[in-house]
Amino acid sequence: MSNVSLVSVIAIVVFFGHIGDSEGGDLSKNFYKSACPLAEEIVKNVTWKHVASNSALPAKFLRMHFHDCFVRGCDGSILLDSTGNNKAEKAAVPNQSLTGFDVIDKIKEKLEETCPGVVSCADILALAARDSVSFQFKKSMWEVLTGRRDGRISRKSEVLSNIPNPFSNFASLKQSFANKGLNLHDLVVLSGGHTIGVGHCSFFSKRLYNFTGKGGKGDQDPSLNPTYASQLKAQCKTLSDTATTVAMDPGSPLSFDNHYYTALNQKQGLFQSDAALLTNKESSKIVNELLDQDSFFTKFGESMKRMGTVQVLTGSDGEIRKKCNVINSV
Numbered sequence: 001m002s003n004v005s006l007v008s009v010i011a012i013v014v015f016f017g018h019i020g021d022s023e024g025g026d027l028s029k030n031f032y033k034s035a036c037p038l039a040e041e042i043v044k045n046v047t048w049k050h051v052a053s054n055s056a057l058p059a060k061f062l063r064m065h066f067h068d069c070f071v072r073g074c075d076g077s078i079l080l081d082s083t084g085n086n087k088a089e090k091a092a093v094p095n096q097s098l099t100g101f102d103v104i105d106k107i108k109e110k111l112e113e114t115c116p117g118v119v120s121c122a123d124i125l126a127l128a129a130r131d132s133v134s135f136q137f138k139k140s141m142w143e144v145l146t147g148r149r150d151g152r153i154s155r156k157s158e159v160l161s162n163i164p165n166p167f168s169n170f171a172s173l174k175q176s177f178a179n180k181g182l183n184l185h186d187l188v189v190l191s192g193g194h195t196i197g198v199g200h201c202s203f204f205s206k207r208l209y210n211f212t213g214k215g216g217k218g219d220q221d222p223s224l225n226p227t228y229a230s231q232l233k234a235q236c237k238t239l240s241d242t243a244t245t246v247a248m249d250p251g252s253p254l255s256f257d258n259h260y261y262t263a264l265n266q267k268q269g270l271f272q273s274d275a276a277l278l279t280n281k282e283s284s285k286i287v288n289e290l291l292d293q294d295s296f297f298t299k300f301g302e303s304m305k306r307m308g309t310v311q312v313l314t315g316s317d318g319e320i321r322k323k324c325n326v327i328n329s330v
């Protein structure tokens with residue numbers, strides 16, 4: 001072999017080796033193909049059955065997967081219950097509106113009947129997030145690599161520093177994504193998850209009533225569309241309302257689409273963290289690119305796939321839980 005072709009062989013190996021890494025490291029496509037061939041179909045069937053009677057579920061699962069991945073990686077730690085001497089991630093304030101844990105448990109029960117001890121809870125959540133959102137389209141909207149293992153640790157105290165908060169500015173949002181190996185593009189694209197679901201008044205009512213802290217009439221966030229602000233005030237009547245929820249995408253809260261970006265450009269992003277995406281030139285440019293629906297679907301799938309690989313446990317790390325809400329006893 002000549003030196004030139006040897007060099008190109010090495011270059012190709014290095015190149016593809018690298019692609020392998022960036023596309024999910026040790027995770028693979030259809031990891032359970034031989035150990036549990038029906039695994040993905042079972043997750044999909046049970047998920048679809050529940051979404052059919054609970055249209056809020058896709059938003060719940062999408063956010064649950066995000067919160068799982070951002071604290072200790074996508075290791076199912078969000079699913080664990082607190083125990084006598086440990087407050088789990090679930091117990092932290094940002095998680096208070098997460099629901100659907102019972103559905104994850106039902107999926108797990110079904111999988112344990114078919115192939116006990118094989119399918120991780122972290123994978124179930126990643127698949128259920130995809131399948132619940134995909135129900136509307138009756139086809140899978142993105143590829144989910146599998147082979148995650150379940151973590152044995154879940155701490156409430158680790159949540160606030162890892163989950164970005166809705167009062168964040170652009171720099172801190174970018175930083176919290178960078179901390180997970182995700183870039184600006186991922187930040188803007190994944191924020192599109194706010195095309196479905198609801199937010200509590202308490203996460204944005206400051207923008208309506210007390211933006212500068214002076215309070216009083218008209219202390220409103222100038223980056224919020226005034227007409228939209230009036231509509232929000234009709235729903236969130238006081239600064240102290242912590243119970244009411246509002247659709248995050250005013251036009252189509254149940255439809256997974258790219259309308260979030262249209263709303264954003266009309267100054268109708270609900271949280272300061274949404275509006276913040278327009279305060280940076282590069283980020284606004286990405287917002288405009290995502291006004292194309294097909295492009296949004298493609299990019300969202302790519303970024304979800306990347307988010308789904310954050311700090312995953314694979315191989316013989318962690319465990320395969322028997323029940324998703326408790327670690328296995330040793």
Ligand code: HEM
Nearest residue numbers: 059062063066097164165166190193197198199200203273
């Ligand atoms: C960029 C930083 C982000 C911030 C600051 C943020 C913040 C929030 C907040 C405060 C809520 C409202 C929770 C409530 O009031 O119950 C929410 C809801 C939601 N978020 Fe995010 N989020 C971010 C990124 C993401 C990402 C990356 C996804 C998924 C890809 C996502 C998906 C959702 C969904 C689907 C809901 C609705 C949940 C429901 O209907 O119960 N968010 N987010």
Ligand SMILES: *[C@@H]1O[C@H](CO)[C@@H](O)[C@H](O)[C@H]1NC(C)=O
Nearest residue numbers: 038039041042043044045046
């Ligand atoms: C999943 O649902 C489809 C359609 O209802 C059905 O044909 C299939 O047998 C189900 N698969 C499993 C593993 O339950």
Ligand SMILES: *[C@@H]1O[C@H](CO)[C@@H](O)[C@H](O)[C@H]1NC(C)=O
Nearest residue numbers: 209210211212213214215239
């Ligand atoms: C408005 O914001 C300021 C500054 O953050 C705070 O001190 C004040 O208590 C807020 N007003 C109300 C009514 O919560």
Ligand SMILES: CC(=O)N[C@H]1CO[C@H](CO)[C@@H](O)[C@@H]1O
Nearest residue numbers: 090091092093095096097098
């Ligand atoms: C599902 C769950 O455990 N939610 C908890 C989230 O955090 C709040 C406040 O700490 C708890 O009251 C909820 O029970």
